[in-house]
Amino acid sequence: MLNRAKIIEVENLVKKFGSFTANDNLTFDVYKGEIFGFLGANGAGKTSAIRILCGLSPPTSGKAIVAGYDVAKYPNKVKANIGYMSQKFSLYNDMTVKENFRFYGGIYGLSKKQIVDKTNYFLEKLEMEKTRNVVLSEIPLGWKQKLAFSVAIIHDPKVVFLDEPTGGVDPITRRQFWEMIYENADKGTTVFVTTHYMDEAEYCERVSIMSEGKIEALDTPANLKSTYGVNSMNDVFIKIARG
Amino acid sequence: MVSGEQIDSPFTIHHMSVNIQIDSISKKYADVMALNNISLSIKSGELFGFIGPDGAGKTSLFRILTSLLLPTSGKASIGEFDVVKDYKKIRQNTGYMPGRFSLYLDLTVEENLDFYASIFNTTVKENYELIKDIYVQIEPFKKRRAGDLSGGMKQKLALSCALIHSPHLIILDEPTTGVDAVSRMEFWELLKKMQKMGMTIIVSTPYMDEAALCDRVALMQNGNLLAVDTPNNIVKSYKGSLFAVKAYNMHKLLDDLGSLGDTSQVFRFGETIHITSTINDDKVYMESVNKQLIDKGYKDISIHKVNPVIEDCFLSLMDKDVE
Numbered sequence: 275m276l277n278r279a280k281i282i283e284v285e286n287l288v289k290k291f292g293s294f295t296a297n298d299n300l301t302f303d304v305y306k307g308e309i310f311g312f313l314g315a316n317g318a319g320k321t322s323a324i325r326i327l328c329g330l331s332p333p334t335s336g337k338a339i340v341a342g343y344d345v346a347k348y349p350n351k352v353k354a355n356i357g358y359m360s361q362k363f364s365l366y367n368d369m370t371v372k373e374n375f376r377f378y379g380g381i382y383g384l385s386k387k388q389i390v391d392k393t394n395y396f397l398e399k400l401e402m403e404k405t406r407n408v409v410l411s412e413i414p415l416g417w418k419q420k421l422a423f424s425v426a427i428i429h430d431p432k433v434v435f436l437d438e439p440t441g442g443v444d445p446i447t448r449r450q451f452w453e454m455i456y457e458n459a460d461k462g463t464t465v466f467v468t469t470h471y472m473d474e475a476e477y478c479e480r481v482s483i484m485s486e487g488k489i490e491a492l493d494t495p496a497n498l499k500s501t502y503g504v505n506s507m508n509d510v511f512i513k514i515a516r517g
Numbered sequence: 518m519v520s521g522e523q524i525d526s527p528f529t530i531h532h533m534s535v536n537i538q539i540d541s542i543s544k545k546y547a548d549v550m551a552l553n554n555i556s557l558s559i560k561s562g563e564l565f566g567f568i569g570p571d572g573a574g575k576t577s578l579f580r581i582l583t584s585l586l587l588p589t590s591g592k593a594s595i596g597e598f599d600v601v602k603d604y605k606k607i608r609q610n611t612g613y614m615p616g617r618f619s620l621y622l623d624l625t626v627e628e629n630l631d632f633y634a635s636i637f638n639t640t641v642k643e644n645y646e647l648i649k650d651i652y653v654q655i656e657p658f659k660k661r662r663a664g665d666l667s668g669g670m671k672q673k674l675a676l677s678c679a680l681i682h683s684p685h686l687i688i689l690d691e692p693t694t695g696v697d698a699v700s701r702m703e704f705w706e707l708l709k710k711m712q713k714m715g716m717t718i719i720v721s722t723p724y725m726d727e728a729a730l731c732d733r734v735a736l737m738q739n740g741n742l743l744a745v746d747t748p749n750n751i752v753k754s755y756k757g758s759l760f761a762v763k764a765y766n767m768h769k770l771l772d773d774l775g776s777l778g779d780t781s782q783v784f785r786f787g788e789t790i791h792i793t794s795t796i797n798d799d800k801v802y803m804e805s806v807n808k809q810l811i812d813k814g815y816k817d818i819s820i821h822k823v824n825p826v827i828e829d830c831f832l833s834l835m836d837k838d839v840e
Contacts, residue, residue, distance in 0.1 A: 315697040317667050361695075415571040441695055442723045444570030444738065445832050449785055456768050470697055471724075473787040495788060506787065508698055515699040 278305040281464040287336035296322035298487035314484030315515040341432040357426035360437035364422035367411040382429035396424040416447030433464040472508035542591035551577040553740040566731035567721040573737035575721040612679035612687040622664030637682035725828035743834040755825040761789035764815040
């Protein structure tokens with residue numbers, strides 16, 4: 275771990291909304307090519323932290339460097355160098371698959387040729403060539419989520435943030451989705467992922483668990499299980515979140 | 518008559534049979550078969566789960582049962598009431614918590630609850646006992662607008678509103694989607710309590726592990742029922758022996774296990790990979806897998822037999838469905 279480049283560096287990060295502290299002094303690093311699980315109960319402060327790391331919301335105090343840029347000073351540089359997908363908002367339902375690729379490729383400043391090449395590459399890889407001109411609303415959720423992931427990495431970002439990417443997806447597609455995550459992590463993309471499926475927490479290289487704004491635990495799944503003396507990540511999570 | 522059950526839940530609902538009969542129900546949207554000739558029955562007092570991913574048809578079925586959607590064909594009834602003809606009776610006796618938060622965002626917690634109570638010609642006071650356990654958790658925020666509540670609190674308010682007219686049957690569409698593992702556990706404890714009060718509960722979920730908490734479940738995929746039974750029987754009917762394998766480099770292991778002989782199913786499962794043997798002798802199979810992995814250079818190999826869970830069964834049934 276020590277000789278791997280840091281892609282995310284967070285130091286004493288604090289976010290307050292009025293008198294409420296959403297993120298209470300977070301400090302952690304995430305490395306190149308790592309699959310990092312960012313877990314926590316609803317309301318623990320995950321969304322607030324992710325918004326800061328994506329350059330969408332400035333920290334109240336402390337520091338976060340993402341893909342080489344300070345989020346407070348260069349939020350737009352951060353945005354250009356990261357990818358983001360969530361279950362709730364990913365692609366435009368009233369555009370075709372091809373149009374979605376073109377739209378996001380354009381936003382990230384890819385050339386026409388790059389967009390065409392990337393679109394062809396992903397559609398072939400996903401075995402979804404036939405859907406090229408299909409409007410997104412007609413595509414099943416599982417396929418959509420694979421497309422959304424591809425679109426999120428169309429500009430070869432150093433890190434991709436996945437916010438509950440597999441919610442509601444069938445168990446086979448869920449596993450295929452994780453295969454895509456592994457493949458891209460192997461190629462050096464850092465994957466920062468949140469999930470409520472505790473079996474997916476086992477698929478991460480390291481996992482952090484937040485509770486009431488603080489990171490209560492951060493380690494490999496195997497170490498967390500032995501530290502807390504339990505057999506599954508579900509039990510680790512329950513121990514931490516229930517206090 | 519005093520029974521233990523009555524002591525921990527003093528409020529019991531007057532018993533009315535709400536056996537649910539679903540008879541060859543189909544629902545078609547343009548070219549899409551959302552429900553494909555579904556038949557099943559649910560007994561009064563059961564906690565019945567529909568387990569399946571998005572697009573399985575769970576919501577369409579629930580909307581038909583709550584009289585909010587007309588089936589393309591087929592019939593369904595709740596107790597003596599037909600879901601189409603007797604829609605007024607159905608609505609009086611059924612609580613429905615939709616998957617999407619559907620209360621008034623600009624009304625406060627209290628106002629939403631009062632509003633739903635008055636629609637059903639009742640008052641919050643009259644049925645307070647029924648919602649007490651849930652409502653006390655959001656009562657400190659009763660002056661807050663529903664739109665300003667956190668996800669967990671919205672869910673509790675929605676459930677309170679669905680219960681306020683003291684329905685005999687409550688239908689909950691994915692109440693735990695997007696909810697963390699701890700809150701999900703608490704929600705299921707709540708459902709068990711409601712069942713003890715005499716309510717019939719129909720619930721859907723995409724989380725396979727929640728199936729074990731139901732009396733019976735229907736596994737659904739693409740508008741079809743893959744299985745309907747008790748979680749225990751579904752698990753028992755799993756074909757073949759299931760093994761959990763672990764070794765150094767799990768990602769490569771998945772590929773290598775995929776090319777094993779005598780193996781019908783290979784899926785990543787938490788920290789292990791589940792493989793299903795198609796031969797009878799477990800010992801021979803385990804030794805053969807172990808040897809093949811050693812030959813491929815794997816270290817720290819662990820293989821042991823495990824009992825399947827609902828997700829294993831779902832994966833196996835899905836596989837067949839595709840074929």
